[in-house]
Amino acid sequence: PDVQREDAESDWSADSWSDYGSRDKPGTTLGRTVPDGNVLFPDIFHTDHLLFYERFRAYQDYILADCKASEVKRFIAEYLEKVLEPSGWQAIWRTDVFEVLVGVVDVNFPALKAVVQLSEPFLCESQDSSFTLECMQELLELKEHQILLQELWVVYDESGEFDQTALAIEHIRFFYRCIWRTWDEEEEDEFDYFVRCVEPRLRLHYDILENRVPSGLVADYQNLLSQCEELYEKFLSVRNSISSHDSDSEAENVSMVEGLKLYDKVEHLKQKLKLIENPLLRYVFGYQKYGSLQAKGPRPTGARVIHVVPWTMTASLLHLLARDKLRPESCEDLEIQFHRDPLAAVNACYEGDKVIICPGHYFVDGVFSIADSVELEGYGLPDDVVIEKQGKGDNFFDCTGANIKISNLKLVQHDAVEGILNVHHGKTTLENCVLQCETTGITVRTSAELLMRNSDLYGAKGAGVEIYPGSGCTLLHNGIHHCKEGILVKNFLDEDYEVPKITMVNNMIHNNEGYGVVLVRPAIPSEMKDAAAQETKVGWVDSVKIEENEFQDFLMMWLLCMTVSDILFPALGNTQPTQAGDETACAEGSRQEQPGCVTDELELYKRAETSQQTENNSEIANVLGATSAKKSQTHKKRLSELGFTEADDNLMSQEMFVSVEGNQFKWNGKGSFGIFFF
Numbered sequence: 001p002d003v004q005r006e007d008a009e010s011d012w013s014a015d016s017w018s019d020y021g022s023r024d025k026p027g028t029t030l031g032r033t034v035p036d037g038n039v040l041f042p043d044i045f046h047t048d049h050l051l052f053y054e055r056f057r058a059y060q061d062y063i064l065a066d067c068k069a070s071e072v073k074r075f076i077a078e079y080l081e082k083v084l085e086p087s088g089w090q091a092i093w094r095t096d097v098f099e100v101l102v103g104v105v106d107v108n109f110p111a112l113k114a115v116v117q118l119s120e121p122f123l124c125e126s127q128d129s130s131f132t133l134e135c136m137q138e139l140l141e142l143k144e145h146q147i148l149l150q151e152l153w154v155v156y157d158e159s160g161e162f163d164q165t166a167l168a169i170e171h172i173r174f175f176y177r178c179i180w181r182t183w184d185e186e187e188e189d190e191f192d193y194f195v196r197c198v199e200p201r202l203r204l205h206y207d208i209l210e211n212r213v214p215s216g217l218v219a220d221y222q223n224l225l226s227q228c229e230e231l232y233e234k235f236l237s238v239r240n241s242i243s244s245h246d247s248d249s250e251a252e253n254v255s256m257v258e259g260l261k262l263y264d265k266v267e268h269l270k271q272k273l274k275l276i277e278n279p280l281l282r283y284v285f286g287y288q289k290y291g292s293l294q295a296k297g298p299r300p301t302g303a304r305v306i307h308v309v310p311w312t313m314t315a316s317l318l319h320l321l322a323r324d325k326l327r328p329e330s331c332e333d334l335e336i337q338f339h340r341d342p343l344a345a346v347n348a349c350y351e352g353d354k355v356i357i358c359p360g361h362y363f364v365d366g367v368f369s370i371a372d373s374v375e376l377e378g379y380g381l382p383d384d385v386v387i388e389k390q391g392k393g394d395n396f397f398d399c400t401g402a403n404i405k406i407s408n409l410k411l412v413q414h415d416a417v418e419g420i421l422n423v424h425h426g427k428t429t430l431e432n433c434v435l436q437c438e439t440t441g442i443t444v445r446t447s448a449e450l451l452m453r454n455s456d457l458y459g460a461k462g463a464g465v466e467i468y469p470g471s472g473c474t475l476l477h478n479g480i481h482h483c484k485e486g487i488l489v490k491n492f493l494d495e496d497y498e499v500p501k502i503t504m505v506n507n508m509i510h511n512n513e514g515y516g517v518v519l520v521r522p523a524i525p526s527e528m529k530d531a532a533a534q535e536t537k538v539g540w541v542d543s544v545k546i547e548e549n550e551f552q553d554f555l556m557m558w559l560l561c562m563t564v565s566d567i568l569f570p571a572l573g574n575t576q577p578t579q580a581g582d583e584t585a586c587a588e589g590s591r592q593e594q595p596g597c598v599t600d601e602l603e604l605y606k607r608a609e610t611s612q613q614t615e616n617n618s619e620i621a622n623v624l625g626a627t628s629a630k631k632s633q634t635h636k637k638r639l640s641e642l643g644f645t646e647a648d649d650n651l652m653s654q655e656m657f658v659s660v661e662g663n664q665f666k667w668n669g670k671g672s673f674g675i676f677f678f
Contacts, residue, residue: 028160030167035153039125041092041101043156045166048174052206058171059179059202064194069187072180076172077109080149083164084109090119091152098126100136104152112172113146150176178205183232183270200277207279214417221276228269235262295371295401299350305335307345307353311360313338325356325379342368342376342387349374357409359384365391371400373426378408382434388412389438397421399428399448410434419466423448427472430455437464441483446470446498452478463488463518470498479508486516486668503659504620510666515674517620517665613664616672621660623673 031046067075086107093102093116101123106115118140122133150173154166179201187197204221207213238259242252276282299305306326310317326336339345343364345355351372359380364387378385387409389396395418396411403426411433413420419440421430427449435441435455440462444450449472450465457464460483467473467489480486486509489500509516665672 028156028158028163030163032156035092035099037099037125039099039123041099041123041125042090044092044153045156045163045170047166047170050170050174052202055171055174055202056199058167059175059198060194063171063175064198066192066194068191069184069193069197072184072193073112076175077112080107080112080168080172081109083168085162085165089157089162089165090155091116092155093147093151094153095151098124098131100124100131101155102147102152107149108146111146112149114149114152115145116140116147116152117145149173178202182229183266200274200279203279204277204282211415212417213282217276217282221273224269224272224276228266228273231262231266231269235259235266238262296350297372298352303335304352304354305337305348305350307337307339307348307355308358309339309342309345309355309362310358311362313358317358321356321358321379346370346374346376357385357387361386361388363388363390365389367395368397369400370398370404373401373403375405376407376409377405378410380408382408382410382432386410386412389414389416391415395419395422399423400425401428402426403429405429405431406433407431408433410436412436413438419443419460419462423450423471427451429453437461437483441465441480444468444471444473448472450474452476454478456481458482460484464512466490467500467502469500472501474503475505475507476503477506479510481509481511483512485514485518486512486665488518488520490520504617504661504663505659506662508664508666509672510664510668512668513670514668515670516616516668516672518674518676519623520676616665617660617663620663620673621658623675 028045031049032043033046034043035041063079064072064075084107085104087105090101090103091114093100101119102116103119104114104116107113108115118133118136122136124131124133124136149169152169154162154169179198181197184193184197187193204213208218238255242255242259308321337345337348339348341364342355342357342362343366345357346368349355349370349372352374353372354375354377357376357378359378385408389412396413396416397406397420399422406428407430411420413436416438419442420435420437421428421441422443422445424445425448428451430442430450430452431454433455435457437457437460439460441457441460441464442450442452443466446468447470448468451474452465453474453476456479458479458481462483463485464480464483465473465475465487467487469490475487487504489502
């Protein structure tokens, strides 16, 4: 009975499509919309508002299932045969130049086309008046009265009889507009097409709709897609022009070389598109933007200005400011300007200016784009000077200035797409700040430098700090916690990248969902074989040493608990000596000796914990250093292949400058350090 019930639930009956409208239920379950334009077309079904899970379910369960790329069209045709009304309904045929009302008399399912005729009365709207009744009839005759289903918008019907027809055409239209690529048919057939292509593209589409992808990355994706489609069309043209009869001719050889070059370019663009479509890798590899931000430079008058932002200005606050920050001996040549909000103050800055933000909770709807060397300072403790992001947007702070300093502020981010602070160029110093993140935390781009001291960062759904190749990052006495990952060091093994310079001293990295520190780098086949032999998780290689240290932590805590229980409940414990010497005396000693035993155990646990943290720091430094050395060897080998047998080690050396000391890693979900292979 259970098997029969499951078969019945998965049957292609109308009941299984009750969520999408059923013929058994009177009345339509879909909305209606009025077509745009001057012609009074009848209303059409409103179907372009479907949610992600509705489209996901339709493609996975009903349309594509586990088909291969070469089977997509056949699966779609079989689906349409089961749900589409073959005749008796009207639709608006839409193209880029005209719209016309037609009636459907039949459906050519294998070709995914409808057989139509013009409706009466004749309703047509076009960009010019050339599309008359006779012209449209002639056009339909040329097309043998068959047009693509995705070009039809079903006319609204209250009976509910055509709900499934309208939804089916909407799914096909969306698929060919947003999911299908012209090169998909050439994908390898051993992969599930839905898993490999449909799901990531569908998720990306809805991530873009819901403003979860940076606008710059969306523009990059659209440009890459356009380039790939254009090059693929050229590749097909070249491939089709190659004759199979006279393959030894010079023209054929030239065409083959050109075709191979186009093929390589297309494959390269396809890989870039797949990186962006992957929800993890699109942020791991990132993209370059804001390179065009221009610094204002010094003020034309040559003067420097102190910008003061008061939440409310009182006589006592003004007196304190004059005493602490605006003393005549230090500011006699400086102009003072007052602003109502921090963003206006920053936008008014020139090279060398300073912004002093008084205690208060400031709501800002905009982006702090700092292209000059300026200083932002909160007057008070960070919790007293809060700047909170209001409204949706890509960024909060973008820094490109040569020397920027931000201190004594609390930054709060909401509804964000990118990180709370991006250092694109120059050096940014962050001191005594609190950062409450939304997506990623701080991003240090290539050729940029960050100095972060005595600050607290938490809440990032990505990494707390992302370190790009060729950057410099110094982290001193900070807390990084409750993020997806603590610190992420991106791949720098590529020949185009330089080695980053990283200093981490006395930081507390704790309670992150993943690792405390993650290194992203390409996989070497031998390493992947070793990883598979150790049965590690796909893509992630945990540090075995860290796991052993965590076990030592547990063991020491267990020993401590057992010792305390023996002291508090001696009758329940094992009174037989288990060790010789002083430890035996401690276990069997008098009550006066037992507090000393507890102290010894606590000291032993403390030393073990200190040893573990030291090993964690050494582990990170060693792995990063070894990866840097691998890049140096690759660089030397490449120079040797080019004929440079002798080279200046000082010029060639790209060793990563790593100083990892005194950091504490506690309660990170996957451990202190991990490597992500791609």
